[in-house]
Amino acid sequence: MGKQTWQQRWSTILGKLRVVRDPADEQQVLAALVVPQAPTVLGFVNAHAMNLVVGNAQYCAALSGADVLLRDGAGMSILYRQLGLDPGLNMNGTDFIPKLLQAFKGRRVAFWGTEEPFLGQAVTHCTAVYGVEPVSVHHGFADVDTYLALARELSPELIVLGMGMPKQEALAARLADGAAPCLIVCGGAILDFLGGKVTRAPRWVRRLGGEWAFRLLREPKRLFVRYVLGNPMFLLRTLLLTRRGV
Template sequence: MGEQHWQKRWKTIIDKLDVVPDDAAAQRLLNTLTCPETTTVLGFVNAHAMNLVVADAEYCAALSAADVLLRDGSGMSLLYRRLGLEPGLNMNGTDFIPRLMAAYRGRRVAFWGTQHPYLGQAVQRSESLFGVVPVSVHDGFASVDSYLALAREQQPELIVLGMGMPKQEAVAARLAATGRPCLIVCGGAILDFLGGKVSRAPRWLRRLGGEWAYRLLCEPKRLFKRYVVGNPLFLLRSLLFGKAAVSARRAV
């Protein structure tokens, strides 16, 4: 793909991102997401997502169609600073989605993603920790039509998708077309974390923005391409994108 095209896609996503400046703003966002008046899609954008956007136009369209997009990870913080923008809080889904589920205590939740036994363990833990009411539990390998049927039948108030990119964003976009009040969360590996398949990095490493390195150490084969290949590509593209943005500002 030509340089101009991928930069247009990056600009589309960056323009759509919601920067959350502080804890008070995060709480306001949380309050808004607990009372959706129509189908609302919440997505997260990290360096991996930006790399996928480059080569996948359909994914770019599905991601940018989300109602709320949040910055996730240290890579996106670097990109923001490269553009002369304040990145705000790191709104990674692994921390924010449990807060959301806690706010949905006593309400109907669908869990779609990953596979058993981790899916079942994630549901049990969510019931115990957050008091949610699971009404639909399904792995992440079904057809989109299967999830649409489950949504019609069970009418969950919250849908947690743990299918990974780009499938979860495609499913979320189709679900959003139904228009029924519901929050749909593109949760990536959240069900794997809750189900015990994947462990979190130590808190000190998370504060330094190094959780990706911990995940790579734990799953080197699966995540080699994403991090060892993907991170340098993202950094290179960030430099090129930042340079283009600076040139465009000077030309105005």
């Protein structure tokens, strides 16, 4: 994959994406994910992910190796429409992962990511609201072997990774190699949202596809490269790709 052009890498990711057509289709996806028959990796693809795969072959391989990839965000919707495709529902992790947690009520969950106090607050929230059983709680800055050992020792049924791209995707690929049947979720900032570190945009802003702008206003220094530089680059590549075809 290292010698692929960025267009080929984008085509690889687009070929793996599972477009969710409507709420009934979403329920089918959810139902399949909560009864994994093998180690199953769930990932989310947004404009930032598509920018990252351009310069990172290892990340592209890890992302495309996920068992289920879902479209996340307004940028990906623009890309789909430019390609003449139906983008389906916006399956962002911040909305979908809580539904997964609800479906795992009473089951063993590992929460790995972010830092205290937000990690602890997220776990407390998930225990109280979703009724899951936390079996492992660890910050997101350890080495890979630490998480592999925890997975072997504790055998969680659901692993929520909140480490950000590309670290969580690389770890998910390692966890899926020989692990017991479980669902491994690449959740990005989900633990920060659940733990109160990051605030969701108002619902009307989300409906308009403007949550990225809300987050940029809240964290301009951290998200400047991702959004102010990254979004125009994503749109430029979208135009180049759609002129060329995939």
